[in-house]
Amino acid sequence: MNFIQRTSSFIYQIEKALAIVILSVMTISLVAGVIFRYFLLSPLTWSDEVAMFALVWVTFLGAGICIKREQLAAVSFVMDRFPGKTRHLLLSAGLIVVILFCLYFLYLSIDWILDPTIRFQKSDALALPMMIPYSIVPIGFCFMTIHFIDMFLLGMSMLQKEQSEVA
Numbered sequence: 001m002n003f004i005q006r007t008s009s010f011i012y013q014i015e016k017a018l019a020i021v022i023l024s025v026m027t028i029s030l031v032a033g034v035i036f037r038y039f040l041l042s043p044l045t046w047s048d049e050v051a052m053f054a055l056v057w058v059t060f061l062g063a064g065i066c067i068k069r070e071q072l073a074a075v076s077f078v079m080d081r082f083p084g085k086t087r088h089l090l091l092s093a094g095l096i097v098v099i100l101f102c103l104y105f106l107y108l109s110i111d112w113i114l115d116p117t118i119r120f121q122k123s124d125a126l127a128l129p130m131m132i133p134y135s136i137v138p139i140g141f142c143f144m145t146i147h148f149i150d151m152f153l154l155g156m157s158m159l160q161k162e163q164s165e166v167a
Helices: 003-039 047-069 084-113 136-166
Strands: none
Touching: 003 047, 003 136, 047 136, 084 136
16 A cells, blocks of 8 residues: 555545534534524524534535545446546546646635635634634645545556556
8 A cells, every 4th residue: 555545544534533523513513403492492693603614524524535435426428438448548537637626726725714814704603713614625625635646546556457467
Protein backbone atom coordinates (compact mmCIF):
# COMPACT_ATOMS: atom_id res chain seq x y z
CA MET A 1 0.00 0.00 0.00
CA ASN A 2 1.43 3.36 -0.98
CA PHE A 3 1.22 6.65 0.90
CA ILE A 4 -1.89 7.90 -0.94
CA GLN A 5 -3.77 4.65 -0.33
CA ARG A 6 -2.93 4.73 3.38
CA THR A 7 -3.87 8.40 3.63
CA SER A 8 -7.15 7.81 1.79
CA SER A 9 -8.00 4.85 4.04
CA PHE A 10 -7.16 6.86 7.17
CA ILE A 11 -9.31 9.78 5.99
CA TYR A 12 -12.13 7.34 5.21
CA GLN A 13 -12.04 6.09 8.82
CA ILE A 14 -12.15 9.68 10.09
CA GLU A 15 -15.05 10.49 7.76
CA LYS A 16 -17.05 7.49 8.97
CA ALA A 17 -16.48 8.34 12.64
CA LEU A 18 -17.32 12.02 12.15
CA ALA A 19 -20.43 11.17 10.14
CA ILE A 20 -21.72 8.93 12.94
CA VAL A 21 -21.10 11.59 15.60
CA ILE A 22 -22.54 14.43 13.52
CA LEU A 23 -25.64 12.45 12.50
CA SER A 24 -26.19 11.68 16.18
CA VAL A 25 -25.87 15.36 17.08
CA MET A 26 -28.28 16.29 14.29
CA THR A 27 -30.84 13.72 15.41
CA ILE A 28 -30.62 14.71 19.07
CA SER A 29 -30.88 18.38 18.16
CA LEU A 30 -33.99 17.86 16.04
CA VAL A 31 -35.69 15.58 18.56
CA ALA A 32 -34.93 18.04 21.36
CA GLY A 33 -36.30 20.87 19.23
CA VAL A 34 -39.56 19.02 18.64
CA ILE A 35 -39.93 18.01 22.31
CA PHE A 36 -39.26 21.51 23.58
CA ARG A 37 -41.48 23.20 20.99
CA TYR A 38 -44.55 20.95 21.07
CA PHE A 39 -44.51 19.28 24.49
CA LEU A 40 -42.78 21.78 26.76
CA LEU A 41 -44.03 24.82 24.81
CA SER A 42 -40.62 26.46 25.11
CA PRO A 43 -38.89 26.31 21.72
CA LEU A 44 -35.13 26.03 21.50
CA THR A 45 -33.59 28.80 19.43
CA TRP A 46 -30.50 26.85 18.47
CA SER A 47 -31.73 23.35 17.52
CA ASP A 48 -32.52 24.11 13.87
CA GLU A 49 -29.19 25.86 13.37
CA VAL A 50 -27.24 22.93 14.85
CA ALA A 51 -29.17 20.51 12.62
CA MET A 52 -28.55 22.66 9.53
CA PHE A 53 -24.80 22.88 10.17
CA ALA A 54 -24.67 19.15 10.90
CA LEU A 55 -26.48 18.37 7.64
CA VAL A 56 -23.97 20.40 5.64
CA TRP A 57 -21.05 18.64 7.36
CA VAL A 58 -22.57 15.20 6.80
CA THR A 59 -23.18 16.02 3.14
CA PHE A 60 -19.52 16.80 2.49
CA LEU A 61 -18.30 13.88 4.59
CA GLY A 62 -20.77 11.58 2.84
CA ALA A 63 -19.45 12.66 -0.54
CA GLY A 64 -15.95 11.57 0.50
CA ILE A 65 -17.27 8.28 1.86
CA CYS A 66 -19.12 7.55 -1.40
CA ILE A 67 -16.02 8.35 -3.44
CA LYS A 68 -13.86 6.01 -1.35
CA ARG A 69 -16.44 3.22 -1.63
CA GLU A 70 -16.87 3.95 -5.36
CA GLN A 71 -20.62 4.28 -4.82
CA LEU A 72 -21.21 7.46 -6.79
CA ALA A 73 -24.03 7.52 -9.31
CA ALA A 74 -22.71 6.99 -12.82
CA VAL A 75 -24.11 6.53 -16.30
CA SER A 76 -21.84 3.81 -17.63
CA PHE A 77 -23.64 2.41 -20.66
CA VAL A 78 -21.42 4.41 -23.04
CA MET A 79 -18.18 3.48 -21.24
CA ASP A 80 -19.17 -0.21 -21.19
CA ARG A 81 -19.07 -0.28 -24.99
CA PHE A 82 -15.33 0.48 -25.13
CA PRO A 83 -12.66 -2.23 -24.89
CA GLY A 84 -10.63 -2.52 -21.66
CA LYS A 85 -7.64 -0.30 -22.40
CA THR A 86 -9.70 2.47 -24.02
CA ARG A 87 -12.18 2.36 -21.13
CA HIS A 88 -9.35 2.69 -18.59
CA LEU A 89 -7.83 5.62 -20.47
CA LEU A 90 -11.17 7.44 -20.72
CA LEU A 91 -11.91 6.81 -17.04
CA SER A 92 -8.44 8.08 -16.15
CA ALA A 93 -8.97 11.22 -18.23
CA GLY A 94 -12.30 11.76 -16.48
CA LEU A 95 -10.67 11.32 -13.07
CA ILE A 96 -8.01 13.87 -13.97
CA VAL A 97 -10.74 16.38 -14.83
CA VAL A 98 -12.54 15.64 -11.53
CA ILE A 99 -9.29 15.96 -9.55
CA LEU A 100 -8.60 19.32 -11.19
CA PHE A 101 -12.17 20.41 -10.42
CA CYS A 102 -11.77 19.43 -6.75
CA LEU A 103 -8.40 21.17 -6.51
CA TYR A 104 -9.88 24.34 -8.03
CA PHE A 105 -12.77 24.34 -5.59
CA LEU A 106 -10.39 23.57 -2.73
CA TYR A 107 -8.45 26.70 -3.68
CA LEU A 108 -11.63 28.79 -3.99
CA SER A 109 -13.02 27.54 -0.68
CA ILE A 110 -9.79 28.31 1.20
CA ASP A 111 -9.80 31.79 -0.33
CA TRP A 112 -13.46 32.18 0.69
CA ILE A 113 -12.88 30.99 4.27
CA LEU A 114 -9.95 33.39 4.72
CA ASP A 115 -12.01 36.37 3.54
CA PRO A 116 -12.39 38.91 6.40
CA THR A 117 -16.17 39.00 6.01
CA ILE A 118 -16.34 35.29 6.78
CA ARG A 119 -13.75 35.37 9.57
CA PHE A 120 -15.77 37.82 11.62
CA GLN A 121 -19.26 36.57 10.75
CA LYS A 122 -21.25 34.83 13.52
CA SER A 123 -24.24 32.52 13.31
CA ASP A 124 -27.59 33.86 14.48
CA ALA A 125 -28.65 31.47 17.24
CA LEU A 126 -25.35 30.12 18.55
CA ALA A 127 -23.12 33.13 17.84
CA LEU A 128 -20.68 30.58 16.47
CA PRO A 129 -17.94 31.91 14.18
CA MET A 130 -19.10 30.96 10.68
CA MET A 131 -15.60 29.77 9.85
CA ILE A 132 -16.41 26.62 11.85
CA PRO A 133 -19.45 25.44 9.86
CA TYR A 134 -17.99 26.75 6.58
CA SER A 135 -14.67 24.96 7.16
CA ILE A 136 -16.19 21.70 5.95
CA VAL A 137 -16.08 23.00 2.37
CA PRO A 138 -12.25 23.03 2.06
CA ILE A 139 -11.97 19.97 4.31
CA GLY A 140 -14.47 18.09 2.16
CA PHE A 141 -12.81 19.04 -1.12
CA CYS A 142 -9.41 18.08 0.30
CA PHE A 143 -10.73 14.65 1.34
CA MET A 144 -12.49 14.17 -2.01
CA THR A 145 -9.32 15.10 -3.90
CA ILE A 146 -7.27 12.55 -1.97
CA HIS A 147 -9.87 9.83 -2.60
CA PHE A 148 -10.01 10.63 -6.32
CA ILE A 149 -6.19 10.60 -6.57
CA ASP A 150 -6.21 7.20 -4.86
CA MET A 151 -8.86 5.98 -7.32
CA PHE A 152 -6.80 7.32 -10.26
CA LEU A 153 -3.60 5.63 -9.06
CA LEU A 154 -5.47 2.37 -8.45
CA GLY A 155 -6.84 2.51 -12.00
CA MET A 156 -3.37 3.17 -13.41
CA SER A 157 -1.90 0.22 -11.49
CA MET A 158 -4.70 -2.04 -12.76
CA LEU A 159 -3.99 -0.88 -16.33
CA GLN A 160 -0.28 -1.65 -15.88
CA LYS A 161 -1.11 -5.13 -14.52
CA GLU A 162 -3.36 -5.85 -17.49
CA GLN A 163 -0.66 -4.71 -19.92
CA SER A 164 2.01 -6.83 -18.22
CA GLU A 165 -0.27 -9.90 -18.30
CA VAL A 166 -0.93 -9.42 -22.02
CA ALA A 167 2.77 -8.97 -22.85
